[in-house]
Amino acid sequence: MTTTAATSPLASAPSATTHTVTNQPPPLTGHDAAADPVLLEGVEREGAGWHLEDLHRLGRVVGGEEAQHWADQANRHEPELRTHDRYGNRIDEVEFHPAYHRLMDLSVGEGLAGAAWADGRPGAHVARAGGFMLATTLEAGHLCPVSMTYAVVPALRHAPELAAVYEPLLTSRSYDPGLRAPAGKRGLLAGMGMTEKQGGSDVRANTTTATELPDGTWRLRGHKWFTSAPMNDLFLVLAQAPGGLSCFLVPRVLPDGGRNTFRIQRLKDKLGNRSNASSEPEFDDTVAWLVGAEGKGVRTIIDMVTMTRLDCVLGSAGGIRAALAQAAHHARHRSAFGARLIDQPLMRNVLADLALESEAATTLGLRLAGAADRARLGDEGERAFLRLATAVGKYWVCKRQPAAVAEALECLGGNGYDEASGMPRMYREAPLNSIWEGSGNVSALDLLRALAREPEALEAFRTEVDAAAGGDARLDAAWTGLQGELRLTEDAPLRARRVAERAALVLQGSLLVRHAPAAVADAFCASRLAGDQGLAFGTLPPGTDFAGLLTRLPA
Incomplete structure (x- = not known):
């Protein structure tokens, strides 16, 4: 017997209704993430009531669908290490998804990096703290370089001549990615290199060495075990000088535009914080400048660590x-x-x-x-x-x-x-x-x-x-x-x-x-x-x- 469309049992089957969605919450988007009485009261109480309007403005961005998409994409498309170019030249660069750059542009532009140090108003650091908490609500990984840039300023002031050159760019609200001579950029980001594989938190066990040259610069040789955000422009690094463990400023690009030696051996495969690159750099005749007194490296860099601990x-x-x-x-x-x-x-x-x-x-x-x-x-x-x-x-x-x-x-x-x-x-x-x-x-x-x-x-x-x-x-x-x-x-x-x-x-x-x-x-x-x-x-x-x-x- 031939079954026709009219007589087929399938033809009279009811339309599928199994995928009707009920009793599911709508996405938490399109809202003001700063609409939190605890956050708002705290920011005002600690002296930054003048910032509440801007906090609400950032809250609406953080609560928006577009920014939340950036956060998701930056974590799904993780940073990729490029050690060499197509010709075999060492470049040691990390590539990020465009969503990561959107997040960085947002947070730096909102003054969450070093800008508070250039703001003389009482409550400037409280205003920045409120914004930092909102940005954490959005995505935490990109805030690592933001936090280190904020924290480096008081430590760098132990070398006033270096602070005079770099602080105006570290306190900028301009996100300007890419490895170029610092003086030619609109804003800088900073990081730190403390821990080594044999010591971890025991930084006095570090083996990276520093040798002074007649021109007053230093040369570093050694490795670091956990240095995040390796595409940042500047790093404070601990190394053993003749006078003891000391703190040094290491730029990725030298003032003349040449690349400093900063060999990235690999990126860490971490539990979380996937949008942020964490690396193992090695130094080999790497140019550096002393920050603070020789032999007082921990005392110098602790000013940076104190602020990152606050963050x-x-x-x-x-x-x-x-x-x-x-x-x-x-x-x-x-x-x-x-x-x-x-x-x-x-x-x-x-x-x-x-x-x-x-x-x-x-x-x-x-x-x-x-x-x-x-x-x-x-x-x-x-x-x-x-x-x-x-x-x-x-x-x-x-x-x-x-x-x-x-x-x-x-x-x-x-x-x-x-x-x-x-x-x-x-x-x-x-x-x-x-x-x-x-x-x-x-x-x-x-x-x-x-x-x-x-x-x-x-x-x-x-x-x-x-x-x-x-x-x-x-x-x-x-x-x-x-x-x-x-x-x-x-x-x-x-x-x-x-x-x-x-x-x-x-x-x-x-x-x-x-x-x-x-x-x-x-x-x-x-x-x-x-x-x-x-x-x-x-x-x-x-x-x-x-x-x-x-x-x-x-x-």
Whole structure:
């Protein structure tokens, strides 16, 4: 029998309806990423209220579909190393996807690199910190060269004649990629080369050598193990001089336009931070200029490291906030068991707890930025506070980011495990800031060094915490206990992480008691200081003002 179209069972089959999409959140695009009360209040409180309009403008770019596409593309199309040209000449260049350059142009143009150092207004570094956190919300990898360019300026000032040449270009808002003579560019980017394969954080074990020539320049020979952003224009590099470990300025291109020797052996294949190139350069008769005193390399470059550590705190706070924004957006639009997720009691607990963590991290990060701003204007008390509080913040906020991002990812369920959601990229980025610029152990031990060598730093920290005295009995009790922990004993290195953690929580508690709504301060003291918290997020106790905490979610 012949089957005709009219009699075929397939011809009468109903149209497929299996792919109707319901109960899925819309993309989190087309919004103002700066619509976050915690961020806005902190920026204004720390002295940069004049920047809020610009912050909203950047927030609309960050929240836009186009910029989010740049972020995705810059991570999917990773940097590629070109060691030689077609003729066999050594070129040592890294090629980036155009999306990476769009991100760099945005952040440098917004003044997130060195521009704050050329801005005499009080609050300039706070304004920059707020923008840096928004840019982290968009994409973290491109901010590595942005951060190092910001941080190099105070270290380079140890060589005033070099600072006079390069600082005007390091503080420029012009992104001008490509290896050319620095004087012919509209703006410069900087990096650093500290660690070597045999030493890591123990930079005094470095074997790179420096030899002085009669003309006052130096020649470096050796290697570095982890030097990010190798297409930057300038690098501060540690090397062993006759007088000891010293700091040197190494340009990729010499003043006469010739290429300096900067052989890139390979790019690192990293867990995250995929848009950013991290390399292993080797120096061989590489031209360099001494920065600071010979034999005082660590003391010189620590001015750069201090500022990159501040950016680690800001970056982790921004990463927590970005993940929270995605989780909150999902919960507002997704329903399960007859109600929206954000109305389910247990999900409200999780989101409120994440909001609490985010507010504490953001408030501390912006307080540190405020201290940095006031220190550069001559406030020695703020400088002393920054010395100890940066180590504390670097340790704790960066440690909290992986746990917070993992919990936020879980709020999306299987959708959060899908690369298209963007959450896996956030999760891969999350451990980074705790490792870069000094791992957790380095930060905790740095706290001990500050306590032992700089009593003014402890006094400034004490003044800061005491400003909230009497505001919450749980905070007062935690501060009393911490002061006992701060007394240095033979087992202090063994306890260093505990001391850093408690110091961070007490400092955050003091800030929130003074500046946050009562619902936030009460929940923080109950869960973080009085010990009534489980090991996972979402364990805030009954009686918590969940509605009050959820009003602090980013839009």
